[in-house]
Amino acid sequence: MIQMRELRKDFTVRVKAGRLRREKRTVSAVDGIDLTIEPGEMVGYIGPNGAGKSTTLKMLTGVLSPSSGEVSVFGLTPVPQRTRLALRIGVVFGQRSQLWWDLPLGESFRLLRHIYRVPAAEHEARLRRCRGLLDLDAFLDTPVRQLSLGQRMRGELTAALLHGPRVLFLDEPTIGLDVVSKQAVRSFLAELGASGDVTLVLTTHDLADIERLCDRLVVIDHGRVVHDGTIEALHARYGSRRSLVVELDEPLPPGFTLPGASVTGVEADGHRVTFALDGSSSGAAVAALVAVASVRDLSVVEPDIEDVVARLYQAG
Numbered sequence: 559m560i561q562m563r564e565l566r567k568d569f570t571v572r573v574k575a576g577r578l579r580r581e582k583r584t585v586s587a588v589d590g591i592d593l594t595i596e597p598g599e600m601v602g603y604i605g606p607n608g609a610g611k612s613t614t615l616k617m618l619t620g621v622l623s624p625s626s627g628e629v630s631v632f633g634l635t636p637v638p639q640r641t642r643l644a645l646r647i648g649v650v651f652g653q654r655s656q657l658w659w660d661l662p663l664g665e666s667f668r669l670l671r672h673i674y675r676v677p678a679a680e681h682e683a684r685l686r687r688c689r690g691l692l693d694l695d696a697f698l699d700t701p702v703r704q705l706s707l708g709q710r711m712r713g714e715l716t717a718a719l720l721h722g723p724r725v726l727f728l729d730e731p732t733i734g735l736d737v738v739s740k741q742a743v744r745s746f747l748a749e750l751g752a753s754g755d756v757t758l759v760l761t762t763h764d765l766a767d768i769e770r771l772c773d774r775l776v777v778i779d780h781g782r783v784v785h786d787g788t789i790e791a792l793h794a795r796y797g798s799r800r801s802l803v804v805e806l807d808e809p810l811p812p813g814f815t816l817p818g819a820s821v822t823g824v825e826a827d828g829h830r831v832t833f834a835l836d837g838s839s840s841g842a843a844v845a846a847l848v849a850v851a852s853v854r855d856l857s858v859v860e861p862d863i864e865d866v867v868a869r870l871y872q873a874g
């Protein structure tokens with residue numbers, strides 16, 4: 559459905575070289591990306607600032623021409639076949655709006671129906687679904703410029719879906735949103751993805767978006783793919799381990815060891831101890847621990863995706 563072969567985008571920039579002189583320099587924003595995305599996938603496309611994420615999305619949506627390589631979406635080449643492509647994709651760029659600033663939100667939706675020539679019944683059905691899932695009714699009559707960021711983002715998502723696209727490209731869809739709006743947007747996208755009707759390609763700096771939504775994670779750095787797989791595969795690659803945190807009535811005896819685990823932290827005068835678990839089961843470690851110590855409370859903490867992604871970025 560989406561294919562990129564040796565995809566590149568170079569920008570020529572002028573940089574200062576001395577007091578008056580400026581030199582031309584080439585920045586390889588996207589530096590040879592090979593990716594195939596199948597229908598129904600939910601792909602998180604992440605990377606540090608300047609990694610080339612937005613540039614890739616712009617080439618996929620027909621905003622920018624590649625410098626070399628190939629890109630196709632539904633077999634269409636985005637820039638020359640942009641109009642045909644627009645009928646089949648939805649795009650949400652968190653920082654930019656596709657709504658009419660001075661019109662009420664509902665009016666923007668009506669205009670989009672005419673632009674995309676969507677039959678009235680289809681439009682109504684899609685709008686009804688979005689109204690229900692995104693709670694739009696309270697602000698359908700409000701001019702877009704008066705909407706809060708969270709309300710506008712819910713409007714943007716609806717606007718991107720009213721023509722029934724099979725692929726949705728989202729660039730930072732939760733940027734700047736409060737926790738409640740973030741959850742509303744994530745739940746909506748999760749439901750959309752679960753229906754299997756829409757393929758999602760999403761860039762974000764908020765890794766909770768990825769954990770909640772994406773079954774595939776593509777990490778890019780300096781315009782190249784540095785990881786492509788599940789979040790679990792990323793943890794496995796970096797040896798991330800789950801932790802067992804125990805609250806104890808008495809500190810453990812000196813030299814205490816737990817099979818399949820190693821101590822990574824001791825706090826509260828030895829009353830709180832953190833173990834990194836080597837294996838996948840925490841049961842054996844817990845059993846060994848309660849046999850020798852008086853355990854007041856315990857919890858198993860999953861590895862933190864922020865940590866592993868930070869390590870990946872630093873390695874790059």
Ligand SMILES: Nc1ncnc2c1ncn2[C@@H]1O[C@H](COP(=O)(O)OP(=O)(O)OP(=O)(O)O)[C@@H](O)[C@H]1O
Nearest residue numbers: 569571585587605606607608609610611612613614
């Ligand atoms: N129009 C442009 N002209 C010159 N350089 C550009 C242009 N657009 C992007 N770049 C450069 O290309 C590189 C990749 O930029 P891009 O916006 O794709 O990164 P990004 O991964 O989306 O970053 P961020 O997370 O900060 O949004 C950066 O070095 C950027 O400065």
